[in-house]
Amino acid sequence: MDKTVNPAIERTHHRICPLCEACCGLEVRTHGDRITGIRGAEDDVFSRGYICPKGYALKDLHEDPDRLRTPLVRRNGELQPASWDEAFAEIEQRLLPILAAHGRDAVALSVGNPSAHKMGLLLYFNRLAKALSTKNVYSASTLDQMPKQLSSGLMFGHWLSIPVPDIERSDWLLVIGANPMVSNGSLWTVPDFRGKAKALRARGGKLVVIDPRRTETAAVADEHHFVRPGGDVFLLAAMAHTLFDEGLLRLGRLEPWLEGVDAVQAAVQPFAPERAATRCGVDAATIRRLARELAAAPRAAVYGRLGTCTQSYGSLCSWLVDVLNALTGHLDEPGGAMFAHAAAFAENTAGAPGRGRGVTTGRHRSRVSAAPEVWGELPMTVLAEEIETPGPGQVRALITVASNPVLSAPGGPRIAAALERLDFMVSLDIYLNETTRHADVILPGMSPLEHSHYDVAFPQLSWRNHARFSEPVFDPAPDHVPEWQQLLRIAAIAKGLGAQADVLALDDEFVAADVRKIAGEHAHLVMQAVSGLRGPERLLELALRAGPHGDRFGMKPGGLTLAKVRAAPGGIDLGELAPRVPEMLRTPSGKVELAPALLVADLPRALQDLDTPAPALVVIGRRDVRSNNSWMHNLPVLAKGPERCTALMHPADANAAGLADVAVAQLSGPGGSVHVTVECSDTLMPGVVSLPHGWGHGQPGTRMTVAAARPGASLNALLDDAVRDPLSGNAVLAGQAVVARPLAV
Ligand SMILES: Nc1nc2c(c(=O)[nH]1)N[C@H]1C(S)=C(S)[C@@H](COP(=O)(O)OP(=O)(O)OC[C@H]3O[C@@H](n4cnc5c(=O)[nH]c(N)nc54)[C@H](O)[C@@H]3O)O[C@H]1N2
Ligand SMILES: Nc1nc2c(c(=O)[nH]1)N[C@H]1C(S)=C(S)[C@@H](COP(=O)(O)OP(=O)(O)OC[C@H]3O[C@@H](n4cnc5c(=O)[nH]c(N)nc54)[C@H](O)[C@@H]3O)O[C@H]1N2
Ligand code: SF4
Ligand SMILES: [Mo]
Numbered sequence: 001m002d003k004t005v006n007p008a009i010e011r012t013h014h015r016i017c018p019l020c021e022a023c024c025g026l027e028v029r030t031h032g033d034r035i036t037g038i039r040g041a042e043d044d045v046f047s048r049g050y051i052c053p054k055g056y057a058l059k060d061l062h063e064d065p066d067r068l069r070t071p072l073v074r075r076n077g078e079l080q081p082a083s084w085d086e087a088f089a090e091i092e093q094r095l096l097p098i099l100a101a102h103g104r105d106a107v108a109l110s111v112g113n114p115s116a117h118k119m120g121l122l123l124y125f126n127r128l129a130k131a132l133s134t135k136n137v138y139s140a141s142t143l144d145q146m147p148k149q150l151s152s153g154l155m156f157g158h159w160l161s162i163p164v165p166d167i168e169r170s171d172w173l174l175v176i177g178a179n180p181m182v183s184n185g186s187l188w189t190v191p192d193f194r195g196k197a198k199a200l201r202a203r204g205g206k207l208v209v210i211d212p213r214r215t216e217t218a219a220v221a222d223e224h225h226f227v228r229p230g231g232d233v234f235l236l237a238a239m240a241h242t243l244f245d246e247g248l249l250r251l252g253r254l255e256p257w258l259e260g261v262d263a264v265q266a267a268v269q270p271f272a273p274e275r276a277a278t279r280c281g282v283d284a285a286t287i288r289r290l291a292r293e294l295a296a297a298p299r300a301a302v303y304g305r306l307g308t309c310t311q312s313y314g315s316l317c318s319w320l321v322d323v324l325n326a327l328t329g330h331l332d333e334p335g336g337a338m339f340a341h342a343a344a345f346a347e348n349t350a351g352a353p354g355r356g357r358g359v360t361t362g363r364h365r366s367r368v369s370a371a372p373e374v375w376g377e378l379p380m381t382v383l384a385e386e387i388e389t390p391g392p393g394q395v396r397a398l399i400t401v402a403s404n405p406v407l408s409a410p411g412g413p414r415i416a417a418a419l420e421r422l423d424f425m426v427s428l429d430i431y432l433n434e435t436t437r438h439a440d441v442i443l444p445g446m447s448p449l450e451h452s453h454y455d456v457a458f459p460q461l462s463w464r465n466h467a468r469f470s471e472p473v474f475d476p477a478p479d480h481v482p483e484w485q486q487l488l489r490i491a492a493i494a495k496g497l498g499a500q501a502d503v504l505a506l507d508d509e510f511v512a513a514d515v516r517k518i519a520g521e522h523a524h525l526v527m528q529a530v531s532g533l534r535g536p537e538r539l540l541e542l543a544l545r546a547g548p549h550g551d552r553f554g555m556k557p558g559g560l561t562l563a564k565v566r567a568a569p570g571g572i573d574l575g576e577l578a579p580r581v582p583e584m585l586r587t588p589s590g591k592v593e594l595a596p597a598l599l600v601a602d603l604p605r606a607l608q609d610l611d612t613p614a615p616a617l618v619v620i621g622r623r624d625v626r627s628n629n630s631w632m633h634n635l636p637v638l639a640k641g642p643e644r645c646t647a648l649m650h651p652a653d654a655n656a657a658g659l660a661d662v663a664v665a666q667l668s669g670p671g672g673s674v675h676v677t678v679e680c681s682d683t684l685m686p687g688v689v690s691l692p693h694g695w696g697h698g699q700p701g702t703r704m705t706v707a708a709a710r711p712g713a714s715l716n717a718l719l720d721d722a723v724r725d726p727l728s729g730n731a732v733l734a735g736q737a738v739v740a741r742p743l744a745v
Contacts, residue, residue, distance in 0.1 A: 008032070013473045014041055014569035016455065018117040018448045019054045019628060022047065022184035022191040023458050025570065026055050028449065028473050035059040035449075035473075043570035046466045047191035052184060053626050053638065058449065060635035062474075066703050067430050068444035069477065079432065079442065079701075084481050085499075087441050088489050092499040094424040094440065098397045099494065105367075107494075108136035108383065108395045112403030113144075113629055118445070119536040120484035121428075122456045125401060127510055131491035135364050135378070136386060136395050142379040143409055144306065145187055146728040147314030150374060153359030154596035155322060156339075157586025158347045159375050160460050163322060163337035164188040165301035166577050167196045167463055170335040171205035172297035174290065176232060176321070177307020177734075181216035182623045186305050189455075189462040194220065196463070206297075208290065210235070210282070211307060212620055212734075213648070213690055214683040226685040229618050229735030231280035232304070233313035233606045235287060236320035237271035238280070240264065242291035243327050245272070250295060252329030257582050260595030264323055267600045270607055279610050281685070295328045299335025307620070310733035313606055314725040319599045326594055331581070338577040339584050342459035343467040343550070343560055344543035348584040356586025361598070361727070367393045369722075371729050379729030380409045381721040387418040397424040399490065402445070406434040407630040407696055410731050411671050411721030412714050428486055431631060432703040434696065443486045449473040451482060454540050454565075467544065467560060468571030484535050504534065511538060518546065522553075529553050537562065549574060602727055614687060615737035617653060619669060621715060622690045630694035633707040645695040645712025647676040649740065650686045654678060662742045667691070669718030669738040676713050678740070689738060691715045 013028045025044025029037040038059055040051035061067065071087035072079040082090075098106050109129055115121035129137055141149065149159040156163075165173055167190065178186065180193040190196065197207055197220055207221040210232070218224035227235060243249055244265045251258055273284035280287075294300050302324045308317035322331065330336030342349065362372035368385045371378055378386075383405065386395045398419065406416045412434075419425060419438035427439040436442050453470040476482070481489070485503050492501035512527060519526045530541045541562040544550050551559030565572060587593050626638040633639055647667060654660050665678045667689070676691060684690055695712025697704055723732040 010036070013471065014044070015449065015470045015473060016453050016468055017055045017058065018453060019058070019632075020184050021186050021189050021458055021461070022050070022052070023189055023455050024050050024052070024055060024191045025468060026051060026058070028058070030473060033474065035062060041570060044468070045571040045573040046462070046464060046468060050192035050195070054628060054632065057632065057635045057638050060637050062447045062449050064634060066634055066705055067447070068432065068442060071444065072432065072442040074440040079439070084479060087443060088493070088499040090441050091426055091490060092493045095397060095493060098423055102394070102396055104132055104134045105136055105393045106396045107132055107134050108138060108386065108398045109134065109401065110138045110380070110383065110398060110403040110405060111140070111401040112408070113140045114402040114631070116457055117455070118402070118483060119454050119456055119540065120451065120482055121401060121487070123536050123539050124484040124487040128487045128491045128494070131494040135373070137377050138380045138383050139377055140380070140403065140408065141375070141377060142381070142729045143310070143731050143733070145309055146374055146730045147309040147725055148187055148318040150315050150359075150361065150728045151319035151322065151599065153375070154598060155319065155593050156348070156584070157356045157358050159359060160346070160457065161339060161348045161584060161586065162187050162461060163325065163331060163339050164190070164461055164463060165303045166335050166338045167200060168576070170200060170299050170301050171203070172293060172300035173200060173205070174208045174210065174294065174302045175217060175221070176210040176227075176302065176304045177309070178303060178305030179211070179215045179217045179623060181220060182625050187461050188303060188305070189458040206293070212685040212688045213622070225282050225286060228279065228281035228614055228685070229620050229688060230311040230313070232308050232311070233316045233320065234271060234276035234610065235280040235282050236317055236324065237268045237603070237606070238273040238276035238287045239291040239294070240268040240320060240323055240327065241271045242273060242288050243295060243324075244268070246288070246292065248292060248295035249327055250329040251327070252333065253579075254326065254329070254331060254581055254592065257585070257591050258326060259589055259591035259593050261327070263595035263600060264327070267595065267603050275610060279612070294324060294330070299333070300328065300330050301325060301335070301337045303337070307734055309730055311735060312723065312725055312732050314730045315599060315727040316602055316606060319596070323594060326592060331592070332579050339580045340460050340462045340577060341465050341548060341574070341580060343465070343574060344454070344459070344540060344547045345456050346460045348586055349548045353583040354585055355588065355590040358586065358588045367391070371724065374729050377729070379724055379731065380405060381411065381724055381731045383409070384411060384414045384418040384721065387421060396422060398422055400425070400427045400429065400435060400439070401487070402429060404433060404435045404630045407694055407714055407716060409721065410716050410719035410733065412696070412716040413672060414721065426490070428483060431634070432701070433631065434699050434702060437699065437701040443481070445483050446476050446480055447474070450476040452537060464576055465574035466571050467549070467565045467574060469562070469565045471566070482535070507535060515542065526553055533562070598727060616687065617738055617740060618688055618735045619667070619715070619718060619738045620688055620690050620734045622648070622692045624692060627692065627694065633695070633697060633710070634704040636706055639706050639710065643677060643710065645676070645692055646679045647740070648679050648681045648684050648690040650682060650684045650688070651680040652686050653689065653740070654680045657740045658742050659740060664743045665740045666743050667718060667738055667740050669736055670720035672717045674713035674717050675743055689740060693733070
């Protein structure tokens with residue numbers, strides 16, 4: 001197809017939005033090289049026309065003059081435009097001596113959220129990690145969902161075997177620590193949550209929200225209860241206690257596949273609702289009633305998300321959510337919490353069904369704090385100390401891949417200072433921002449509209465099974481090295497093959513090795529079948545054809561191929577979620593492990609904490625529909641309107657702090673202080689202040705003009721980076737103590 005720019009031609013392109021986990025199908029209209037309109041694609045089999053305000057912002061992102069288009073290399077202390085060859089030569093020249101003198105662990109990798117939305121980054125990051133073979137791998141997962149990945153891995157055998165509510169058939173849904181009305185869902189790919197929640201209620205169903213803030217999701221629910229930040233484990237354990245105490249167990253079809261029901265009973269025995277109530281802030285009668293309603297509802301699910309993960313008991317909360325689903329017969333049942341059946345890339349569709357190796361943690365530990373490795377990663381919150389602390393294994397170089405830890409990780413200012421001490425830093429990024437300003441080389445990614453797209457991870461977490469692919473809307477600049485090749489080039493450098501290595505040949509080698517592993521003696525036939533493709537698209541073709549809906553390279557005629565998915569721009573619907581236990585299990589026992597030893601052994605820690613009094617004021621985060629983590633504040637269509645980086649406080653707390661009539665407060669936490677505008681709001685639980693994360697722009701040397709005009713303050717500058725969920729290594733972002741006082745003028 002000739003996509004050369006012809007100003008006279010109007011086109012409509014179907015495009016999956018890569019900005020959040022909802023993965024909406026959009027219709028992008030272009031006139032030559034201009035975007036003339038964006039709207040939700042009505043013919044999208046999965047999102048059916050839904051779009052949020054960020055979807056429209058793809059135009060601003062594509063056109064943003066601050067978005068980097070050429071590599072930058074630091075010369076005489078300043079980041080200056082350079083050619084791609086110069087950039088890779090610099091990386092080779094600087095990285096190799098560090099590897100040679102200090103070993104593989106001296107180079108750390110930090111990979112961020114947008115890479116989950118980019119096929120090239122997600123599929124090729126591991127090639128680089130493998131080539132470097134460093135233990136210092138860090139990601140946004142330990143600021144986010146690692147607890148859920150750990151509990152799911154232990155219970156079901158793989159880190160991404162995470163059940164999601166089957167909302168279209170559910171009649172009772174408990175949402176705890178999530179705000180899908182704003183976030184559009186997480187570890188649950190569910191475009192148009194609003195519409196689906198409305199339908200649930202219209203058919204007589206009930207939506208219950210548990211959150212320290214009366215959120216936008218609470219506003220469309222039947223019931224909302226405040227919970228003390230960090231108190232969820234007590235509430236969830238008390239609900240499980242009630243199920244045993246009142247004889248409400250209903251194991252149903254899964255009974256033969258549930259291992260450890262008795263062990264769960266013993267573990268939650270001390271958590272009577274009457275004991276847990278004060279600590280979690282939900283009264284005992286409500287806890288018991290919620291347990292009874294969950295047990296009585298024919299089709300129900302409990303869904304917990306970010307708020308339940310980013311706390312000291314994140315793994316326990318994530319586990320207990322699915323324990324509740326299983327004990328009430330709602331796991332893997334229509335209308336309950338179900339497992340998607342992804343067409344490609346899902347480990348729970350690969351290998352022998354029903355049993356597997358399961359997951360382990362702690363194969364190595366971080367050098368300074370001895371934090372255990374989880375799914376190959378160390379906690380993001382130990383990165384700074386690994387850079388700062390001298391000794392063998394000290395981190396001396398860093399490669400960031402779509403990662404902005406200076407704003408997104410607790411102790412951001414400490415991380416910024418640590419980055420300054422590195423011998424060398426490379427960033428794969430699209431902006432010169434708070435993190436990348438510390439880099440020696442920046443390699444720009446393309447506009448999302450300039451490359452093809454398939455969601456590698458999210459179909460495993462989707463409300464309905466489907467396969468969708470997007471073609472590029474625009475051609476990239478002819479010399480722009482795609483991100484998958486950027487990763488391969490650095491991999492080649494790390495392997496000693498040189499900055500000029502033939503990365504396409506290297507890609508062939510890597511793929512051939514993968515194919516040999518799965519296809520054995522038929523490997524050459526499989527390679528032949530996909531020989532017309534390169535890069536991520538070849539990996540996708542392999543995954544689709546070998547996947548559960550695939551054509552098995554001709555053995556299952558009519559099955560999926562990339563060509564077939566490509567031919568259906570609105571996507572291919574693969575049906576509603578269907579029961580998958582025991583086939584999807586990959587635990588060594590071949591059962592659902594309801595009482596993994598690692599988790600059960602952590603409950604006494606919570607028990608000891610049962611009587612801890614609440615600090616006078618604690619801080620939690622907040623998301624806004626027109627913002628996305630730390631990097632979309634430069635897009636005019638989203639940046640306009642009221643100030644978003646404000647601290648919301650209950651009027652009683654504001655009064656007590658002398659802030660009732662003061663616009664600006666100093667908020668101090670264990671990690672530092674910031675100045676913020678205060679807004680009084682009774683939507684907050686008393687004793688809780690809410691501030692969004694991802695702000696704190698306008699730092700010297702950054703180039704994000706729009707963001708700098710309204711920089712906001714960084715929530716993560718307040719937070720202590722030393723507090724983690726010990727099992728998953730996840731940062732504690734909810735419930736750290738803060739003090740608010742009027743800003744002295
Ligand atoms: N206190 C607090 N902190 C939080 C959270 C919270 O709720 N409270 N939320 C946490 C969560 S859930 C997450 S996921 C993390 C996110 O934290 P990060 O993983 O750091 O992600 P972002 O802040 O979105 O920053 C993304 C970076 O990728 C760059 N980028 C964007 N698109 C592309 C691209 O196409 N290619 C490349 N190469 N780069 C790109 C951006 O410029 C930016 O530098 O933040 C966490 N931090
Ligand atoms: N518009 C927008 N959408 C986004 C993002 C964004 O920044 N902006 N970020 C994306 C990313 S990376 C992610 S991971 C998802 C996250 O998606 P969600 O999981 O829906 O996350 P949040 O919207 O932060 O909602 C978390 C809720 O937990 C509450 N909370 C805080 N502490 C506690 C606690 O201790 N217990 C309980 N029960 N609740 C608590 C907060 O008040 C908040 O309402 O959103 C994604 N979508
Ligand atoms: S909800 Fe908005 S940002 Fe998320 S995928 Fe859909 S249009 Fe994009
Ligand atoms: Mo996230």
